Amino acid sequence: MKKMMTGNEAVAYGAYLNGVRVGAAYPGTPSTEIMDNFSRYPGVYAEWAPNEKVALDVGIGAAYTGARALVSMKHVGINVAADSLFYSVYTGLKGGLVLVSSDDPGMHSSQNEQDNRNYAKFAKLPMLEPSDSEEAKQFMGIALEMSETFDTPVMLRTVTRISHSSTPVEISNEEPPAAPPEPPLYERDAVKFVMVPANARRRHPIVEERIKKLAEYAENTPINRIEPGDDTIGIIAAGSVYQYAREVFPEATFLKLGMVYPLPAKLLHQFASQVKTVVVIEELDPFFEDQIRLMGIETRGKDIFPIIGEFSPALIRERSVSAGLISTPAAGAEVAAAAATATELPIRPPILCPGCGHRGMFHVFRESGALVLGDIGCYTLGYAPPLSGMHTSGCMGASIGVAHGIDKAVVKDRTIAVIGDSTFFHSGIHPLIDALYNESTVTVVIADNSVTAMTGHQQHPGTGITLQKKNTRAINPEQVVRSLGFEKVDICDPYDLNGLAQTLEDHLESGKPSVIIARRPCVLYTKAKSAAPQIDPELCVNCGTCLELGCSPLMQKEDCVTIDPVLCNGCGLCVQVCPAGAIIKQ
Amino acid sequence: MKKVDILMAGVGGQGTILASNILAEVGLELGYDVKKSEVHGMAQRGGTVESHVRWGEKVYAPLVEQGHADYLIGFEMLETARWPGYLKEGTVVIINRYRIPPPAVNLGKAKYPSEQEIEALLKGAGGRVIWIEGTGIAGELGNPAMVGVVLLGALSNLLGGEEETWLKVIQRLVPEKFLELNKKAFLSGKALQVA
Ligand SMILES: Cc1ncc(C[n+]2csc(CCOP(=O)(O)OP(=O)(O)O)c2C)c(N)n1
Numbered sequence: 164m165k166k167m168m169t170g171n172e173a174v175a176y177g178a179y180l181n182g183v184r185v186g187a188a189y190p191g192t193p194s195t196e197i198m199d200n201f202s203r204y205p206g207v208y209a210e211w212a213p214n215e216k217v218a219l220d221v222g223i224g225a226a227y228t229g230a231r232a233l234v235s236m237k238h239v240g241i242n243v244a245a246d247s248l249f250y251s252v253y254t255g256l257k258g259g260l261v262l263v264s265s266d267d268p269g270m271h272s273s274q275n276e277q278d279n280r281n282y283a284k285f286a287k288l289p290m291l292e293p294s295d296s297e298e299a300k301q302f303m304g305i306a307l308e309m310s311e312t313f314d315t316p317v318m319l320r321t322v323t324r325i326s327h328s329s330t331p332v333e334i335s336n337e338e339p340p341a342a343p344p345e346p347p348l349y350e351r352d353a354v355k356f357v358m359v360p361a362n363a364r365r366r367h368p369i370v371e372e373r374i375k376k377l378a379e380y381a382e383n384t385p386i387n388r389i390e391p392g393d394d395t396i397g398i399i400a401a402g403s404v405y406q407y408a409r410e411v412f413p414e415a416t417f418l419k420l421g422m423v424y425p426l427p428a429k430l431l432h433q434f435a436s437q438v439k440t441v442v443v444i445e446e447l448d449p450f451f452e453d454q455i456r457l458m459g460i461e462t463r464g465k466d467i468f469p470i471i472g473e474f475s476p477a478l479i480r481e482r483s484v485s486a487g488l489i490s491t492p493a494a495g496a497e498v499a500a501a502a503a504t505a506t507e508l509p510i511r512p513p514i515l516c517p518g519c520g521h522r523g524m525f526h527v528f529r530e531s532g533a534l535v536l537g538d539i540g541c542y543t544l545g546y547a548p549p550l551s552g553m554h555t556s557g558c559m560g561a562s563i564g565v566a567h568g569i570d571k572a573v574v575k576d577r578t579i580a581v582i583g584d585s586t587f588f589h590s591g592i593h594p595l596i597d598a599l600y601n602e603s604t605v606t607v608v609i610a611d612n613s614v615t616a617m618t619g620h621q622q623h624p625g626t627g628i629t630l631q632k633k634n635t636r637a638i639n640p641e642q643v644v645r646s647l648g649f650e651k652v653d654i655c656d657p658y659d660l661n662g663l664a665q666t667l668e669d670h671l672e673s674g675k676p677s678v679i680i681a682r683r684p685c686v687l688y689t690k691a692k693s694a695a696p697q698i699d700p701e702l703c704v705n706c707g708t709c710l711e712l713g714c715s716p717l718m719q720k721e722d723c724v725t726i727d728p729v730l731c732n733g734c735g736l737c738v739q740v741c742p743a744g745a746i747i748k749q
Numbered sequence: 750m751k752k753v754d755i756l757m758a759g760v761g762g763q764g765t766i767l768a769s770n771i772l773a774e775v776g777l778e779l780g781y782d783v784k785k786s787e788v789h790g791m792a793q794r795g796g797t798v799e800s801h802v803r804w805g806e807k808v809y810a811p812l813v814e815q816g817h818a819d820y821l822i823g824f825e826m827l828e829t830a831r832w833p834g835y836l837k838e839g840t841v842v843i844i845n846r847y848r849i850p851p852p853a854v855n856l857g858k859a860k861y862p863s864e865q866e867i868e869a870l871l872k873g874a875g876g877r878v879i880w881i882e883g884t885g886i887a888g889e890l891g892n893p894a895m896v897g898v899v900l901l902g903a904l905s906n907l908l909g910g911e912e913e914t915w916l917k918v919i920q921r922l923v924p925e926k927f928l929e930l931n932k933k934a935f936l937s938g939k940a941l942q943v944a
Contacts, residue, residue, distance in 0.1 A: 410810045
């Protein structure tokens with residue numbers, strides 16, 4: 164029987180089928196649904212760790228015992244977990260460990276489009292890349308086995324179009340292997356697992372030897388295969404790009420790589436000798452191309468296809484026509500260009516939801532005139548006009564350290580660092596320690612909507628609920644910061660604009676490092692809704708002040724503003740900012 | 750076996766994901782190879798959402814190629830107008846007569862295109878445009894969020910497949926307590942008998 168599954172669902176299913184018993188992750192688009200789905204299978208343990216490094220250490224620990232483990236994260240999560248990735252390649256493991264990296268070419272929901280295939284080469288471990296959901300399921304099994312055979316973690320790379328595309332998956336009737344009846348005793352082997360220099364020096368040759376053996380394995384694995392066809396053009400591709408290229412070159416000879424590192428040199432030479440022109444089609448970096456060139460194989464690649472952005476069948480067709488590889492012209496492009504010039508359509512950027520607590524906070528920030536050093540989450544949307552309440556945002560956890568650095572470099576501006584609650588637990592605590600230890604004057608605002616909202620409402624250490632829906636201790640940010648030694652700590656409701664503004668002013672002028680917790684649970688999550696306020700058209704002077712909140716139910720009409728009662732959640736911010744008293748709370 | 754490429758366009762929260770899931774499962778029931786793609790994430794925060802569903806004997810890419818769409822299903826007028834590049838001569842465009850003004854329009858800084866402008870844009874690219882009061886019909890049944898199922902009902906007249914097949918898939922994908930209403934929504938869409 165076949166079932167439609169997203170790549171993420173299939174990765175989770177493959178892990179379950181192959182006896183993975185421990186899973187750990189931190190949410191991040193497009194990876195989030197992997198652990199979400201895995202956590203619902205019977206007999207497994209799965210958690211949201213506070214960040215990706217912790218998640219990977221959890222997976223490594225489980226695999227050290229001989230259990231199979233799954234760790235998943237978005238591409239930038241691997242940066243956070245990189246230190247653990249590198250040591251685990253040296254120590255090896257006992258049970259299979261698969262680390263899923265979900266990359267985001269095109270940056271649908273990310274701050275960069277780094278190509279994580281580079282990590283496989285950098286950290287010296289094998290990487291597989293599925294091209295649809297059926298492969299995602301199967302490659303999980305292959306990766307786990309490879310991990311155990313070669314005593315190494317294995318990376319599985321997906322991209323947004325694999326993670327979030329649904330394709331048919333064969334459903335198995337077999338039961339996953341059962342857990343051992345008795346808990347095993349941990350096998351202690353300090354020389355293998357304690358990476359002091361003396362031991363690490365012994366391990367490094369093993370790592371080098373292992374990657375050579377894996378390159379041998381890559382020559383014969385069925386997941387690297389030549390698909391014979393017309394010999395004029397031989398295309399090398401992997402993952403989603405393989406599918407796009409198949410669409411554009413139905414007749415060509417293909418080398419489809421399921422294992423993207425290490426590469427099979429002999430197979431590549433054999434392939435090159437079978438075709439007249441070799442063409443590598445790969446999104447982002449020339450990862451295959453550079454290595455293939457070093458093998459002495461002549462190939463085309465980035466001279467034709469871009470290094471930036473997401474590919475599509477249309478893009479591959481257009482570039483291939485320009486390069487003279489095919490003659491069928493791409494359709495639609497002219498029509499699109501003509502239509503675009505004919506009518507300019509207003510864009511529809513993502514915005515803070517009606518009733519979002521972050522909105523009041525950014526309104527107050529803007530009014531304060533302070534410099535706001537930001538972080539990543541829904542609240543990053545507060546940077547955009549009309550709120551315009553944030554001035555930097557680089558990666559998760561950056562806000563407080565950047566604010567502290569600006570403080571030490573001395574600028575005239577007063578500084579606020581703003582960080583979400585999930586981000587606070589992810590990577591906000593260490594920079595707070597720095598702010599105290601090295602005597603910053605920054606005012607830190609924790610934008611606490613009591614959930615990880617941006618990625619679809621995951622639990623986190625502050626919510627009191629685990630991924631597998633168990634009640635647990637809720638770690639309170641206020642207690643955390645007080646225990647660190649912050650003396651000036653206040654909790655405010657960002658719906659109360661005056662209250663928050665006064666507290667903020669007090670903190671900014673205090674000359675001390677301090678923390679404000681701006682707490683208002685996410686309305687999209689709680690579904691809280693109060694009646695929409697009414698606008699008195701007699702009083703409304705149509706000045707547009709309320710529109711500066713950037714709240715979608717507020718619409719400017721000919722002679723007054725109106726509120727769409729269906730969209731409005733009744734937060735009352737517009738009532739507070741209206742200078743004419745024309746908006747009346749119901 | 751013919752190839753069927755379908756695009757859906759709308760605004761986050763309008764239910765395009767459920768509709769595209771139903772469409773994909775129906776394709777599978779009808780014996781096609783099926784692929785489907787959509788982007789979640791930032792888009793959910795009131796932004797633009799798109800969904801690609803492809804049926805065929807063997808489907809490679811999960812993305813519909815520009816100039817190749819057989820159907821464009823527009824959940825919102827402005828969002829439908831963004832896709833002329835994907836149309837070809839004869840593409841059927843089923844468009845829900847419903848506006849969700851984007852921020853710039855609310856702020857009075859941009860103009861929402863008129864129905865005539867949108868229709869001209871789609872027709873100019875070869876589209877055969879069919880207007881439907883999907884949100885209105887779903888609203889009368891009790892929940893405007895069922896607009897996607899109404900649109901699928903209309904589309905089912907053109908795509909074929911037994912009514913039971915569609916209803917069976919809806920039964921599988923819609924939560925029990927909303928099932929009867931959704932079936933009604935589907936049948937109301939089907940009763941429009943678009944051709
Ligand atoms: C290293 C890393 N991991 C994950 C993400 C994806 N991500 C972006 S924001 C965010 C969480 C935001 O939650 P929170 O701080 O509570 O803010 P909210 O969205 O709830 O306002 C996540 C998981 C990322 N960008 N970088």
